[in-house]
Amino acid sequence: MKTDVVVLGAGIVGVSVALHLAARGRSVVLLDRRGPGEETSYGNAGLIERASVIPYAFPRDWRSLWRYARNNTPDVSYHTRFLPRIAPWLMRYWWHSAPQRLERAAQAMLPLIERSVAEHDALQEEAGISGFFRRNGWIDGVRTQAGLAQAVADAEALAPYDLAYRVLDRAALAALEPSLSPRLAGAVHWLDPVNVSDPGAVTRGYAALFERRGGRMARGDARSLQASGGGWRVQAEDGPVDAADVVVALGPWSPDVLRPLGYRIPMAVKRGYHQHFALENGASLSHPVADIESGFVVTPMTLGVRLTTGAEFAPRDAPPSPVQIARTRKLAGELLPLGAAVEREPWMGCRPCMPDMRPVIGPAPRHRGLWMAFGHAHHGFTLGPVTGKLLAAMITGQAPEFDPTPYRLGR
Template identity: 45%
Template sequence: MRTVDVIVLGAGMVGTSTALQLQRRGLDVALVDRRQPGEETSHGNAGIIERNGFLPPAFPGDAKFLLNIALGRWPGANYSLPAVLRLMPWLMAFRRHGSRTGVQRLAHAMNALEAYAAGEHRVLAEAAEALKYYRQTGAISLYRTEAGFEATAAERHYARIFGVDYHELDELDLNELEPWLTADGCRGIFWPETESVSNPGAVTKAFARSLAEKGGEIMTGDARRLTRSQGGWAIATDKGPVRGRAAALCLGPWSMDILKGFGYRFPLAVKRGYHQHYKARAGAGLSRPVVDAEMGYVLAPMEKGIRLTTGIELAERDAAPTPVQVERAFRKAREIFPLTVPAEPGAWMGSRPCLPDSLPVLGAAPGESGLWLNFGHGHCGFTLGPVTGHILADLITGVPPVIDPAPLSPLRFL
């Protein structure tokens, strides 16, 4: 049986980053997933490393807005009624965390994490020879109405408090930054400290290759087979059984498949999302991601074309894809940017692991010696993977954490 210091379960951005951060501290690591690295949620996101995501996604309270969602008129959301009914307790908890106190708590916690996020990405990307994917061109949040722009007052307030740079834009400013946008009557915010990448899945795979090149093991295995073994943890893999003195669970939307077997009841919900790449009119392009905030989708320039990523779908995690949001968002996107035809045959679907306070769970699993948790990053897994990996590696090795992990403690839900 192969013995390592830590078995890391999950090979997305959070898991690969955690494995690399542990390896940088001199630990022997095995990275285990049922698929190859970077092929689930970390493959299909908008590739944004945020420096402006201080607030939770807005809870729809306006009756007209709710009616538009119910009737399928808003591209930012889709739902399965049985899934919504099952998730009702989670949705109510999410709404409670949207109080002023809850928002303030989230904003301060996210600022602390995001302040380190881009730097931690660069450290790992440089070691993995993946800096070629990174862009420091900022990102744009676009608002089609003055009311939509004014609704960002709280986010701009926190940006000023935290010293995060931003620029308010009118339609002429938008066209200076992105000449191919049709921004008549629009407002915007430019976030110059936000970064992005041209291929999120390739970045995650590069991180995994870096781990292997420096002696880490990448194995295929079913995390549900994790068991206690001789004071540590063991799992069967394609390379035979492996035993770890500790195990770190970084399984995103699949985390509760394992944790419920150990008696944990973390309120983890899944929001599904889709993306598809499109071609643009000859000569047209984007230099940075554009978030069409009131329509609930993102346009992001990628190696394969312009990636359109959708908002949320409340449906069972493993149900068949229903990519109706892609077409709805495509129609809206063509109003502001000259997309033409798909650059690939179909839409991709992934799942976001979300907790009601919009923060991940990070720390020691209560009551289970040597089991560590790092999951539930919601819409920010790509942004936060390297920094939460750093924090967890600090905790596992007994080093004072680079950031106070108290707001992320598993104990807040137990």
């Protein structure tokens, strides 16, 4: 099989890259060992997070550091034996989280964040999946008046970004979401973000649009990638695929493919979990709600209310741990009358994170025709379509809408 471009990875980023390349007239094969949207793109809170203009930084105050060091919080946990291995990466993450460097990261990410909703909108209607999209924002809930005051202050500090939000006291929050318990003292309701009821189905819908545009799907092992005759070859189940260009969009597995080519990617993963629950006593939920003091999100999804956890630092391929779901299940049950779990076991996925809190998007520095699109951390679902558009422009020699330099690997 010969094609112009082979895209490795059928998550939201890889599917979006393939879609935009096909729209520019390139023949494209999208290769993955599984179906589209079955890994990290399946298990998230379903947010297109237009309001997250400041990246998730490493805490630098001693109170937060001591809190997390005890390893008993609902929002962050770690495997003790893994700490020596990840400590160098954590130190780089901490270094990049200093105020001036965090501001540079925020400015680098802003062009992507600002276009996130618009680029999803450009695809979802043609894909015929508009029914999954809800334009009611999301809610940052807090349990104390002190927490509400801090949340409002944090929102006011984002005034330069011209984000839309409203402050909800307890009565206003109860009017908006009557089934939430009075344990939430109030909230900040962010209005710019969009949320979806099934992120995996959205990714599959984009993949179906890719095929309607003439793209081809293939099953195969991306680790078989090798240079071949001035281009690239990868083995699919139906035989080899040859292409002039290859895009590595494999999220947390990208370093596995790039390491044999001599690239050492400074990536770590933040593992996360979700599980769906039924609601009891006629309760309902219409907005995603974050308990920002506890570090979890509950989102109304097709399968039920999805409880999504914070970050677990552990080896990427280590067996799942029930710790975070167990901690957050109890806390979430204080906010909503959660009933039986829909799945027998929680789902686990891995967020691919770079220490400077920005993804890698662009050409490889030492190999012609090798392109990269990974490392989106907590915002892969948010930034998939805008990443696809940016990289497709670069591959086809078109002028990108904004400067891609902050995302180059050699930064």
